[in-house]
Amino acid sequence: MLNTEEIQFYLHLFKGLSISDLTGLFNMAHTRKIPAEGIYIQKGAFAPKLAFIKKGLIRAYHLKENGDEITLLLRWENQFIASHDVIILQQPSRFTYQAMEDTTLLEIDYNKAQSLLDNNPKLSAHRNLFLLHMLAESLERVESFVLLSAGERYLKLLKEKPDIANRVPDKHLATLLGITPVSLSRIRKRIASGHKH
Amino acid sequence: MLNTEEIQFYLHLFKGLSISDLTGLFNMAHTRKIPAEGIYIQKGAFAPKLAFIKKGLIRAYHLKENGDEITLLLRWENQFIASHDVIILQQPSRFTYQAMEDTTLLEIDYNKAQSLLDNNPKLSAHRNLFLLHMLAESLERVESFVLLSAGERYLKLLKEKPDIANRVPDKHLATLLGITPVSLSRIRKRIASGHKH
DNA sequence: TATAAAAATTAACAAAGGATAATTAATGCT
């Protein structure tokens, strides 16, 4: 299922884990391909699945009554993606998860993975590190809303993920930053004209 | 160190844990009292400590160049408090943690706790649940910035923690919500005058 | 390449928010 190159890659990514630790996980994983614009998790879905993004980009969005979409989350290659409603809150997903590009996932049943991780201290320790990392990410995003202006949040996003602007329409970046597409367009204009923010 | 009533309380709080699981943790914990206005973690501090708030309220804030304070976090009784800079990012705390009331903490050395948890699967599983819970909390706060207006965020805060308004000055609630105290005052006026949002 | 569709920009106006300062209210302290 995995070739030598991939094994090397994952051993490096999950450093500290042995090949046998990894193979247990990979044996219960399967590859899933989502075409661009395809839906990975439908709003209302309740299947506890966790996926590693090998390639591509997934967007989670909320659908407003008037039909407008608000993007809550973008996840890309080498990140994990899951509905936190399903996994953490154990409720149907309030959001829809859509591929923005042709996307390849390594998908795993969360409950099965759980029991495997629970019985392997080394894997448990890694899960712990991953959770801490995701918590830090989320806290940093909260900070950006409290401490930064919309323009500063936009610049920060571009700095941290420069290719995002070529992979996701600005209108989705705008709602991700908590503003409207029109407002982001004005911010971009201000930035382009050398203005401070 | 703990009386029967407290043991009952903690067994219920950390349900699924045995008394022996708990005592191991409590034996390495010590009580710390912070008077109102006192500092728990100074900006720049690097001590890896984790505390359970038995009583009181802690505020984490950022100090701007002009002297203004921006509140990032409020934590109260029966919640854990730690500098995520120190614990997760392993860097000196960028924020100051200050008690808003006379506060009683059960404090533990994070590194010592870690090794104890690492060697006890039941405790590890609980740590995992706590991390998931904190992640959910943080994600929900991100959602509130993306999906709600400032007024809606304020009403949501009051609904989830009604006594907060009597325990923390509005100016701190304002910056916690990402707005200025003046703006919160206007929002309160709009709400009082029966307006929508 | 031509055409249709979607995205981005711009405009105009209204609403909300930020900055500053003055005023009023609440709180703390001796």
Added chain:
DNA sequence: AGCATTAATTATCCTTTGTTAATTTTTATA
């Protein structure tokens, strides 16, 4: 209780953002 300090509100003015709609640009596709 009286006084000083701090918090909250209000006012003014200016900036930013939201809303809607028109226009331009880009992208996708026949």
